[in-house]
Structure formats: C-alpha cells, structure tokens
Amino acid sequence: MSVEKINTLVVGGGQAGIAMSEHLALMGVPHIVLERHRIAQRWRSERWDSLVANGPAWHDRFPGLKFSGISPEAFPPKERMADYFEEYARMIKAPVRCGVEVQQVERLVGRPGFKVTTSEGVIEAVNVVAATGPFQVPVYPNIVPESAQVQQLHSSLYKNPAQLREGAVLVVGAGASGSQIAEELRKTGKTVYLSVGEHYRPPRSYRGRDYCWWLGALGLWDEVAIKPKKQHVAFAVSGYEGGKTVDFRRLAHMGIQLVGLTRSYQDGVIQFEEGLAKNVGDGDQAYFDVLREADAYIEKNGLPFPPEPEAWKLLPDPGCLTHPILRLDLAQADITTIVWATGFTFDYRWLKVGAFDEKGLPLHKRGISAESGIYFLGLPNLVNRASSFIYGVWHDAKYIADHIVTQEGYRTYEKA
Known part of the structure; x- marks a missing residue:
C-alpha cells in the first residue's frame, strides 16, 4: 500500500x-x-x-x-x-x-x-x-467531588443560562470568560457568586482608542521593554455588549457577589482565599498604568485625543469587597451549579x-x-x-x- x-x-x-x-x-x-x-x-x-x-x-x-x-x-x-x-x-x-x-x-x-x-x-x-x-484541553481544579451533587461544567461546555439548574451559580475564574458569563447569568435574575483571583485588567478603550490599538502604539504587543509579570494570570478584557472594561466593582453593584480564589471544599462548604481586595487592587493598578502610559504617549506625540476624566474614577467599594466571604455553604446559598472558567492546557x-x-x-x-x-x-x-x-x-x-x-x-x- x-x-x-x-x-x-x-x-x-x-x-x-x-x-x-x-x-x-x-x-x-x-x-x-x-x-x-x-x-x-x-x-x-x-x-x-x-x-x-x-x-x-x-x-x-x-x-x-x-x-x-x-x-x-x-x-x-x-x-x-x-x-x-x-x-x-x-x-x-x-x-x-x-x-x-x-x-x-x-x-x-x-x-x-x-x-x-x-x-x-x-x-x-x-x-x-x-x-x-x-x-x-479544559482544566479545572479537583476541588468539589461529584458527591456534592451540584452541576459542574467548564466554560467550554457552557452555552447559555437556560442549560443551568434552577438556583444560584458560582463562577470560578474572573478572566474574560468568567466575568462575561457571570454578568450574563446575573442579567437573567440568577444569584451569582464570582471567584476572583489574580488578574490583569486593562481598559477596554481609552481616549477614543481600543485597547488593541494601545497595545500596538505603546509597544505592548512586542514587549520590548520587559516588565516583570506574573504567569498564568487571568486576562480580564472582553468585547461583550459592544466592548466595555471589565470592572469588578460594577459587577458587584449589579448584584454579583465577589469572593476570593476558590481554595477547598469539605462537607458542603467551599473555602475561599483571603486577598480578594488585594487582587482587585492589583487589577486597578494595572488599569491605571495603561492610562498613565497612554496619557504620556498622547502628550509626547501631540495627539488631539479628547481627555477622558471619567476613566480615572472608581465606583465605591461594595460590601463583598470590604467584608469578603471566606466560606460558603452550598446548600444554604442554594448554589446548584459551578461554572469553572479556569482555562485550558x-x-x-x-x-x-x-x-x-x-x-x-x-x-x-x-x-x-x-x-x-x-x-x-x-x-x-x-x-x-x-x-x-x-x-x-x-x-x-x-x-x-x-x-x-x-x-x-x-x-x-x-x-x-
């Protein structure tokens, strides 16, 4: 043959x-x-x-x-x-x-x-x-056993809110996928908890230019000026609903309960890491770094881009950020579904x-x-x-x- x-x-x-x-x-x-x-x-x-x-x-x-x-x-x-x-x-x-x-x-x-x-x-x-x-290959931590009797699916298998059970949802992972899915679920009236770990949160756009444009203009696609960065950090930017900045405070104010990094499970209770406020704060810092670099670029090149003072304002810290939930009883919270937006390998x-x-x-x-x-x-x-x-x-x-x-x-x- x-x-x-x-x-x-x-x-x-x-x-x-x-x-x-x-x-x-x-x-x-x-x-x-x-x-x-x-x-x-x-x-x-x-x-x-x-x-x-x-x-x-x-x-x-x-x-x-x-x-x-x-x-x-x-x-x-x-x-x-x-x-x-x-x-x-x-x-x-x-x-x-x-x-x-x-x-x-x-x-x-x-x-x-x-x-x-x-x-x-x-x-x-x-x-x-x-x-x-x-x-x-979708990956997610082996934390919650099948015996917990909650629906578990990876974001690659999530299609729309209708496929989920009645009840509240825990979305684990706050990158582009997790933040968008959490917002979509909340808009259907579901109670949603969003587990937020370390992430990189840039502006979707600033002063009339999309972030993709700023990546090119500032040399960030090529990363010639090497900056220390953490590996395996979620990239919180999305084109959802015409493109808007992922803002965890905004999500919280619309009713999504922010929690820390999902750590462990025992006897129906999920434990979350401390450090939610720090992770959100670090994301804010990355966001403001882009704004500062963009402003400097505009001034250096004499570009007629209109100022955007509103971009520098943060919403008030929600209660779930100042008084974070560290443990969650799935039954008491009526959580019937966990969506793992935890990436691939x-x-x-x-x-x-x-x-x-x-x-x-x-x-x-x-x-x-x-x-x-x-x-x-x-x-x-x-x-x-x-x-x-x-x-x-x-x-x-x-x-x-x-x-x-x-x-x-x-x-x-x-x-x-």
Missing part, C-alpha cells in the same frame, strides 16, 4: 493552521492541513452562544481580508469569526482536509521526516507544524518526539522546537504576547515558514 508523502504537514485548521498554510503557499512549500473536525470548529462548538471576539474587527483579522458586513469597530460574534476563517481558507485555496484526526507522529528511522498516523492512513512528512492552539500526546521539556511543555524558540522538523504555532508567548491572538499568529507563521524553507535548502544542498 502506497504512503502519501508531503514536505510539511500542518495539524489543526484554526487560525494558526490557516495562517501557516498561507505563508507556506507563498513560499512554494508543498503542504496539507489536517483538521479533525471543521475549520475553526472550536469557535462554533466549544464557546458559549453570546461570545464575541476580544478585539474589534479592524484588528482581529489577517492582513489579507477585512470583515464584510460588520463595522470595523464591532466585536464579531463567534459564528462570524468561524465563517471568516472558512472564507479565508477558500480565498487562499488552503489544502485543508477536514474530518481527519492525527493520532501519532514519530520520527522516521534512517531518513528525514516523520511518520504521521491519521484516521485515514499514514502520511510521511519532512516537517510537522503543531497548530492546535492554546485551548486544547495542552495535549500533545500524539507527538511522540523529543520536543518537550521535563515538565512535558513544548521546548522551542519562536516555535522552532528542540526536535528538528517539528514546529509549534499559536501558543501563548511563542514570540510575544500577541502570539496566541489572530493578529500575532499570522506573523509568527511567516517566521516559521521562512525557517522551513531555509532548512529545506540545507537538506537538499549538493556541493558543486
């Missing part, structure tokens, strides 16, 4: 895989893209109904195609985002094969390349690009190669892995903070495609 051979095989047909395909095609590299479901499937099936992009349409796109039928300042809904990537794949004639799952990748013996076992047979590829992105079990460190994390530099011929794309901080965003993944893919072409020159070189 013949085995299909290809220079480069891209695993994943989301934003990273489509961007990779474009640059490989422009550089004349024969390749295929394998997607186990449908292009950009996670946007359709693993996100809640009201989700929108975290950046405006003018920014959250690839350079080669603008969004049609939507304002550049609008935040595209999830289905429109998925349609955009399908449209882009058609435009560039990306060789995407949907419904094909990559089951294993292992290095060939005695010759270059890899044996790729898929649900539709074996493919041999000189290079393999893992473009499966940062949102592979990687799943590279199918990559049987030496491309990982002792902790099982990808070992790479700018996506070029420790295993020659294996590449990673779309991961957080692959190059900089833009790398897991639509804007950044396109540029990272260009660098990797160039590296693949350069290595191909070495591989095929023949001395005159």
Whole structure:
C-alpha cells in the first residue's frame, strides 16, 4: 500500500493552521492541513452562544481580508469569526482536509521526516507544524467531588443560562470568560457568586482608542521593554455588549457577589482565599498604568485625543469587597451549579518526539522546537504576547515558514 508523502504537514485548521498554510503557499512549500473536525470548529462548538471576539474587527483579522458586513469597530460574534476563517481558507485555496484526526507522529528511522498516523492512513512528512492552539484541553481544579451533587461544567461546555439548574451559580475564574458569563447569568435574575483571583485588567478603550490599538502604539504587543509579570494570570478584557472594561466593582453593584480564589471544599462548604481586595487592587493598578502610559504617549506625540476624566474614577467599594466571604455553604446559598472558567492546557500526546521539556511543555524558540522538523504555532508567548491572538499568529507563521524553507535548502544542498 502506497504512503502519501508531503514536505510539511500542518495539524489543526484554526487560525494558526490557516495562517501557516498561507505563508507556506507563498513560499512554494508543498503542504496539507489536517483538521479533525471543521475549520475553526472550536469557535462554533466549544464557546458559549453570546461570545464575541476580544478585539474589534479592524484588528482581529489577517492582513489579507477585512470583515464584510460588520463595522470595523464591532466585536464579531463567534459564528462570524468561524465563517471568516472558512472564507479565508477558500480565498487562499488552503489544502485543508477536514474530518481527519492525527493520532501519532514519530520520527522516521534512517531518513528525514516523520511518520504521521491519521484516521485515514499514514502520511510521511519532512516537517510537522503543531497548530492546535492554546485551548486544547479544559482544566479545572479537583476541588468539589461529584458527591456534592451540584452541576459542574467548564466554560467550554457552557452555552447559555437556560442549560443551568434552577438556583444560584458560582463562577470560578474572573478572566474574560468568567466575568462575561457571570454578568450574563446575573442579567437573567440568577444569584451569582464570582471567584476572583489574580488578574490583569486593562481598559477596554481609552481616549477614543481600543485597547488593541494601545497595545500596538505603546509597544505592548512586542514587549520590548520587559516588565516583570506574573504567569498564568487571568486576562480580564472582553468585547461583550459592544466592548466595555471589565470592572469588578460594577459587577458587584449589579448584584454579583465577589469572593476570593476558590481554595477547598469539605462537607458542603467551599473555602475561599483571603486577598480578594488585594487582587482587585492589583487589577486597578494595572488599569491605571495603561492610562498613565497612554496619557504620556498622547502628550509626547501631540495627539488631539479628547481627555477622558471619567476613566480615572472608581465606583465605591461594595460590601463583598470590604467584608469578603471566606466560606460558603452550598446548600444554604442554594448554589446548584459551578461554572469553572479556569482555562485550558495542552495535549500533545500524539507527538511522540523529543520536543518537550521535563515538565512535558513544548521546548522551542519562536516555535522552532528542540526536535528538528517539528514546529509549534499559536501558543501563548511563542514570540510575544500577541502570539496566541489572530493578529500575532499570522506573523509568527511567516517566521516559521521562512525557517522551513531555509532548512529545506540545507537538506537538499549538493556541493558543486
């Protein structure tokens, strides 16, 4: 039985895989893209109904195609985002094969390349690009046992308030997902508790410019001026309801009960960490840092952006912030559902190669892995903070495609 051979095989047909395909095609590299479901499937099936992009349409796109039928300042809904990537794949004639799952990748013996076992047979590829992105496997702490008899679901399985049981809800995690879900649930009349840990809280917009614009203008996408920052901190910014700053005081004043980091569970009672006020205060500090840097940039460049004094004002501290709840009896609080908005982790079990460190994390530099011929794309901080965003993944893919072409020159070189 013949085995299909290809220079480069891209695993994943989301934003990273489509961007990779474009640059490989422009550089004349024969390749295929394998997607186990449908292009950009996670946007359709693993996100809640009201989700929108975290950046405006003018920014959250690839350079080669603008969004049609939507304002550049609008935040595209999830289905429109998925349609955009399908449209882009058609435009560039990306060789995407949907419904094909990559089951294993292992290095060939005695010759270059890899044996790729898929649900539709074996493919041999000189290079393999893992473009499966940062949102592979939902994770949440093993705190509340099934015996607690409360409905538990990860944010990737949350669709809308109607799927939840009657009663109050505890949302754990206060990044973009958790804060938006909590607000949506509260607006339906539910009693909502929101567990807030460490987070980074920038303004959605300031002085007439969206935060995505400020990231570029202030050099924050590239992070040339390195600042110490905490790892694994929730990113509290959202395009929800046309885009507004995530403000935990505002959420509290609309009736959401803020609690600290969820710590433990015993006999029907959840314990929360102390430090809620500090975490909210640290988020405020990050917010004001952006405002100060933006003001300095405007003054330095003589820009006619109108002042926004209201942005500097904070709402009064709510009671749940000044007198935090440290323990919560689920039955007494009538909490029947816990939504874990606690993020995702990687799943590279199918990559049987030496491309990982002792902790099982990808070992790479700018996506070029420790295993020659294996590449990673779309991961957080692959190059900089833009790398897991639509804007950044396109540029990272260009660098990797160039590296693949350069290595191909070495591989095929023949001395005159």
